[in-house]
Amino acid sequence: xxxxxxxxxxxxxxxxxxxxxxxxxxxxxxxxxxxxxxxxxxxxxxxxxxxxxxxxxxxxxxxxxxxxxxxxxxxxxxxxxxxxxxxxxxxxxxxxxxxxxxxxxxxxxxxxxxxxxxxxxxxxxxxxxxxxxxxxxxxxxxxxxxxxxxxxxxxxxxxxxxxxxxxxxxxxxxxxxxxxxxxxxxxxxxxxxxxxxxxxxxxxxxxxxxxxxxx
Ligand code: C5P
Numbered sequence: 001x002x003x004x005x006x007x008x009x010x011x012x013x014x015x016x017x018x019x020x021x022x023x024x025x026x027x028x029x030x031x032x033x034x035x036x037x038x039x040x041x042x043x044x045x046x047x048x049x050x051x052x053x054x055x056x057x058x059x060x061x062x063x064x065x066x067x068x069x070x071x072x073x074x075x076x077x078x079x080x081x082x083x084x085x086x087x088x089x090x091x092x093x094x095x096x097x098x099x100x101x102x103x104x105x106x107x108x109x110x111x112x113x114x115x116x117x118x119x120x121x122x123x124x125x126x127x128x129x130x131x132x133x134x135x136x137x138x139x140x141x142x143x144x145x146x147x148x149x150x151x152x153x154x155x156x157x158x159x160x161x162x163x164x165x166x167x168x169x170x171x172x173x174x175x176x177x178x179x180x181x182x183x184x185x186x187x188x189x190x191x192x193x194x195x196x197x198x199x200x201x202x203x204x205x206x207x208x209x210x211x212x213x214x215x
Contacts, residue, residue, distance in 0.1 A: 004048030005212035011049045012088045014095035016056035018074045023106040031177040034058035037094035039204035074126035092143040093130040134164040
């Protein structure tokens with residue numbers, strides 16, 4: 001049995017990919033499975049927290065006693081986070097939010113055209129949910145994630161400062177998508193801490209302990 005290090009704490013977590021429509025039947029997404037975010041939601045609940053999980057489309061079961069809110073797009077995720085953020089003690093942004101959405105999405109299914117012309121997609125940038133929460137007047141303790149394909153340490157520390165958050169968690173190696181295990185590295189004001197390779201559930205428990213220490 002774990003100690004209830006988050007007893008009486010309220011925690012909001014985002015997880016999974018977002019799905020950005022092209023038309024009513026097509027869209028753009030990414031390879032996030034949601035497993036890391038769901039593992040953190042489960043670990044936070046086991047640590048005694050009251051947990052709300054804002055989830056993009058995943059194939060995962062809702063963790064026991066976690067309040068789950070399903071969304072599709074980055075804009076829906078931003079709106080759901082905004083409507084649940086008050087009175088939260090901690091915000092952990094694990095979701096792989098799409099950087100862009102399709103600006104010229106069609107209301108009707110796009111048809112193939114006889115001349116063989118192909119459609120052209122235009123993109124517009126999505127809002128940075130984590131940065132906007134961190135910029136609130138009295139923000140919860142904010143934790144971000146980074147999946148970098150190169151120069152993890154340098155990019156992660158830059159990202160932490162740019163987003164204005166106290167703790168950023170890097171995935172070591174970018175082939176963690178869909179897997180049940182991972183290796184994490186924590187970046188905060190005092191430096192770095194590596195959580196060695198292990199199951200996402202074990203790493204989630206260790207991360208929750210580290211967050212509880214820093215509150
Ligand atoms: O800037 P980048 O996407 O690499 O940052 C990753 C972190 O920022 C993750 O914690 C992710 O959940 C969050 N993020 C966000 N909104 C976005 C893009 C990323 O909250 N539009």
